[in-house]
Amino acid sequence: MAGVLTFTDRGIYCPAGDFYIDPWRPVARALITHGHSDHARPGIGRYLATEGTAPVLRHRLGDDARIETIAYGETRRIGDADVSFHPAGHVPGSAQIRVAVAGEVWVASGDYKTVDDGLSEAFEPVRCHAFISECTFGLPIFKWTPQEQLAQQINGWWAANAAEGRASILGAYALGKAQRLMRTVDAGIGPLLTVTAVENTNAVLRAQGITLPGTQPITEDVSAKSHPGALIIATPGSTTQNWARRFPGAATAFASGWMTLRGVRRRRGIDRGFVVSDHADWAGLNAAIKATGAEKVFVTHGYTSAFQRWLCEQGHDAHVVSTDYSGDDGEDAT
Amino acid sequence: MKDFAALFARIDESTKTNVKLAALADYLGRATPQDRLWTIALFTGRRPKRAVTATRLRQWAAEVARLPEWLFEDSYHVVGDLAETISLVLPAPREPRDQSLSHWIATVKALATLDEAARKSAVIAAWDSLATQERFLFNKLLTGGFRMGVSARLMTRALAISTGQDVAVLTHKLMGNWTPETTSWEALIEADDPTAVLSRPYPFYLAHPVENPADLGAPAGWHAERKWDGIRGQFIRRGGGHHIWSRSEELMTDRFPELAQLADFLPDGTVMDGEILAFAAGAPLGFNALQKRIGLKKVSAKALREAPVIFMAYDLLEAGGADLRQEPFDARRARLEAVLAEVPPDAPLRLSREVAFDSWAALAAVRHESRSHNVEGLMIKRRASPYLAGRRRGDWWKWKVDPLTVDAVMIYAQSGSGRRANLFTDFTFAVWHGDDLVPFAKAYSGLTDAEFREITAWVRRNTLQRFGPVRQVTPAHVFEIAFEGIQASSRHKSGVALRFPRMLRWRRDKPVAEANTLADLNEMLALYG
Ligand SMILES: [Zn+2]
Ligand SMILES: [Zn+2]
Numbered sequence: 001m002a003g004v005l006t007f008t009d010r011g012i013y014c015p016a017g018d019f020y021i022d023p024w025r026p027v028a029r030a031l032i033t034h035g036h037s038d039h040a041r042p043g044i045g046r047y048l049a050t051e052g053t054a055p056v057l058r059h060r061l062g063d064d065a066r067i068e069t070i071a072y073g074e075t076r077r078i079g080d081a082d083v084s085f086h087p088a089g090h091v092p093g094s095a096q097i098r099v100a101v102a103g104e105v106w107v108a109s110g111d112y113k114t115v116d117d118g119l120s121e122a123f124e125p126v127r128c129h130a131f132i133s134e135c136t137f138g139l140p141i142f143k144w145t146p147q148e149q150l151a152q153q154i155n156g157w158w159a160a161n162a163a164e165g166r167a168s169i170l171g172a173y174a175l176g177k178a179q180r181l182m183r184t185v186d187a188g189i190g191p192l193l194t195v196t197a198v199e200n201t202n203a204v205l206r207a208q209g210i211t212l213p214g215t216q217p218i219t220e221d222v223s224a225k226s227h228p229g230a231l232i233i234a235t236p237g238s239t240t241q242n243w244a245r246r247f248p249g250a251a252t253a254f255a256s257g258w259m260t261l262r263g264v265r266r267r268r269g270i271d272r273g274f275v276v277s278d279h280a281d282w283a284g285l286n287a288a289i290k291a292t293g294a295e296k297v298f299v300t301h302g303y304t305s306a307f308q309r310w311l312c313e314q315g316h317d318a319h320v321v322s323t324d325y326s327g328d329d330g331e332d333a334t
Numbered sequence: 335m336k337d338f339a340a341l342f343a344r345i346d347e348s349t350k351t352n353v354k355l356a357a358l359a360d361y362l363g364r365a366t367p368q369d370r371l372w373t374i375a376l377f378t379g380r381r382p383k384r385a386v387t388a389t390r391l392r393q394w395a396a397e398v399a400r401l402p403e404w405l406f407e408d409s410y411h412v413v414g415d416l417a418e419t420i421s422l423v424l425p426a427p428r429e430p431r432d433q434s435l436s437h438w439i440a441t442v443k444a445l446a447t448l449d450e451a452a453r454k455s456a457v458i459a460a461w462d463s464l465a466t467q468e469r470f471l472f473n474k475l476l477t478g479g480f481r482m483g484v485s486a487r488l489m490t491r492a493l494a495i496s497t498g499q500d501v502a503v504l505t506h507k508l509m510g511n512w513t514p515e516t517t518s519w520e521a522l523i524e525a526d527d528p529t530a531v532l533s534r535p536y537p538f539y540l541a542h543p544v545e546n547p548a549d550l551g552a553p554a555g556w557h558a559e560r561k562w563d564g565i566r567g568q569f570i571r572r573g574g575g576h577h578i579w580s581r582s583e584e585l586m587t588d589r590f591p592e593l594a595q596l597a598d599f600l601p602d603g604t605v606m607d608g609e610i611l612a613f614a615a616g617a618p619l620g621f622n623a624l625q626k627r628i629g630l631k632k633v634s635a636k637a638l639r640e641a642p643v644i645f646m647a648y649d650l651l652e653a654g655g656a657d658l659r660q661e662p663f664d665a666r667r668a669r670l671e672a673v674l675a676e677v678p679p680d681a682p683l684r685l686s687r688e689v690a691f692d693s694w695a696a697l698a699a700v701r702h703e704s705r706s707h708n709v710e711g712l713m714i715k716r717r718a719s720p721y722l723a724g725r726r727r728g729d730w731w732k733w734k735v736d737p738l739t740v741d742a743v744m745i746y747a748q749s750g751s752g753r754r755a756n757l758f759t760d761f762t763f764a765v766w767h768g769d770d771l772v773p774f775a776k777a778y779s780g781l782t783d784a785e786f787r788e789i790t791a792w793v794r795r796n797t798l799q800r801f802g803p804v805r806q807v808t809p810a811h812v813f814e815i816a817f818e819g820i821q822a823s824s825r826h827k828s829g830v831a832l833r834f835p836r837m838l839r840w841r842r843d844k845p846v847a848e849a850n851t852l853a854d855l856n857e858m859l860a861l862y863g
Contacts (some may be wrong), residue, residue, distance in 0.1 A: 080433050140401055141409045142423035261755050262346065262418055262470075266483075267783075305800060306408040313402065324795070 052093025
């Protein structure tokens with residue numbers, strides 16, 4: 001039986017519809033799960049994405065990119081395939097892509113998380129025969145801090161720094177994590193500042209109707225003096241830029257699932273690590289896979305060998321698929 | 335334990351010395367005397383003995399977490415630390431309780447008296463009452479592996495802040511063979527003149543590496559000698575007995591029974607700084623010989639015969655019971671020579687001879703032949719310098735010999751653990767043998783984070799085969815591997831074993847075909863093995 005979806009060196013391919021899902025090389029037609037750079041690459045003929053993902057795609061790929069949109073749950077026929085997009089809970093607009101061909105249903109998860117972050121459309125399990133699941137954090141050592149406790153931790157850290165007269169720099173990925181953190185923290189503690197990459201993404205999301213607390217971009221005239229006790233939401237690479245010098249003695253923290261690991265926290269050379277991720281933790285992955293009812297599971301993106309073996313022992317027909325998503329090392333590792 | 339866990343977190347996560355110092359001083363000011371004493375003990379390496387085997391802990395943790403053992407092991411590989419792995423996989427505690435650090439240490443110690451079943455339920459009950467971070471610390475106590483990123487020096491500075499005592503006085507008080515069971519906060523820290531100081535060594539003075547000694551100025555102000563490749567130690571002759579301390583403040587007197595006779599030749603109140611070396615026929619045997627011997631719990635007659643040790647003395651810190659550390663190096667050295675002159679020549683004690691030189695170029699030539707003398711290079715000491723405590727820049731320099739190097743092909747990659755869990759950092763390297771690539775070394779350090787990220791992405795796309803966590807990759811990249819020594823080994827396919835191999839640089843300019851061969855390695859073995 002030829003699969004509804006197949007795995008090629010360009011990405012996940014659907015022969016019946018002649019399209020790719022999140023390809024990593026230029027192809028004619030691609031369905032995009034979400035706007036992170038390892039899933040949505042430039043140079044593709046036609047893109048199809050959710051209405052919530054399209055603005056970020058346009059922002060990243062420019063006006064020339066040909067981007068069509070689809071609503072969550074809407075079914076569209078492409079060739080002999082019926083495709084629909086369903087919330088993945090990863091970032092605003094993120095989707096799992098369901099592909100049905102002649103009664104057989106496959107779902108490609110993209111990146112997902114099962115906990116409701118209060119920002120992204122909440123994950124919805126989709127019943128299917130075969131499920132292609134990410135497993136960035138597919139080991140039982142990964143358990144996310146509950147949202148409420150996380151809020152306490154970050155607010156406590158920020159407030160303590162502010163009381164000592166220090167700024168707080170919190171590192172996070174520009175799309176998704178940054179906005180989630182803005183909505184998590186207590187803006188009453190002090191001013192909320194953003195670096196350019198974050199503020200640009202904020203503008204895109206605000207324009208599509210997502211409510212975010214008021215933020216002040218770090219322009220030339222913004223410093224520790226002008227905004228005492230500020231919390232700065234910064235992208236990982238930006239903390240070595242010039243603006244950081246205007247906040248001497250600032251406390252630094254990083255928000256990522258990798259912060260679970262003491263060694264990774266120490267390698268970052270930061271003062272604090274907050275365990276928060278837009279990927280599913282161990283319990284989330286297991287629950288999501290169970291909820292699909294899939295007989296066949298393909299795992300990508302992370303601790304694939306261990307997770308595949310675990311799934312097989314749980315009675316699934318599980319396989320490892322090699323992909324080019326950088327989720328387990330690159331920028332998505334935030 | 336919550337307070338202690340909070341202290342640990344602040345110290346562990348901060349990169350700023352002043353933050354660590356403040357956290358420690360603050361904690362020491364608030365904790366109970368017993369917790370304070372245990373904290374100092376833990377931070378200075380005086381940890382309770384391992385109470386449960388690692389094997390049992392893994393089994394119990396896997397059982398409580400309902401995980402197959404292989405998955406626990408895979409997780410452990412990623413985390414890189416057993417105590418941390420256990421603390422992460424266990425379910426949340428059902429009965430959280432806050433007990434003191436001393437309470438948990440007493441719990442750990444009490445395990446020794448229990449049978450296996452009772453031990454297991456005690457450990458599981460403890461897990462069930464501790465939060466993740468506290469659990470991690472409890473597990474560290476259980477496995478006897480408690481270490482933290484705080485130097486003894488920083489610990490002592492914090493103690494000085496919280497007690498108002500002088501750093502040097504405290505450093506001396508904290509050395510030696512005490513444990514919280516054999517002393518009290520009062521006796522150890524508060525008491526004025528501890529009488530039981532007879533065995534205590536002085537804090538070691540540590541050298542800094544030097545790249546270009548010509549920067550040090552005129553050679554006349556400097557004394558040079560070999561950098562011996564053994565175990566740095568202090569030989570202490572006091573109160574009618576003798577003690578040998580390693581640089582890591584470990585008491586090693588019984589490890590080296592042949593050095594006991596030195597007590598007969600040295601006057602009471604003598605302390606020497608030097609190197610313990612495996613030594614025969616007038617020359618060092620190399621570190622390998624010594625290492626084999628230190629590995630043994632009890633020194634066998636065979637080890638005594640095959641790797642006899644001597645004490646290679648290079649400094650005199652105490653004579654006639656008087657502390658000489660403030661005297662200039664040259665003066666201490668003269669007194670050391672006088673002391674050694676009284677010792678029979680066949681005793682296992684030698685003077686580390688001065689290497690005379692009148693120009694840095696001449697000294698460079700001496701350094702160049704270090705490897706054939708089984709030494710690591712040269713030590714350069716300022717003639718006028720006092721003996722300082724710890725690693726202080728300026729007076730003592732080590733000028734190590736350049737490492738040996740080969741160009742090798744990367745053939746396997748494995749992800750790192752702990753701080754490098756999400757990168758491929760552990761590589762196996764091979765050299766050519768005819769048309770085959772023969773693995774000969776593993777290395778995991780020497781690249782920048784950016785290079786590790788680049789190679790990680792490459793490994794992911796160029797995996798030929800997986801063996802558990804190990805990936806066989808296309809032979810495509812050549813690295814220059816540096817190492818300190820080479821010896822024959824029947825346990826390795828290549829027939830050689832390297833000492834401290836690491837990646838010196840990524841040779842992007844070199845095609846795979848131009849990597850070194852097994853014949854090249856054998857030639858090095860013949861020269862330096
Ligand atoms: Zn993503
Ligand atoms: Zn991803």
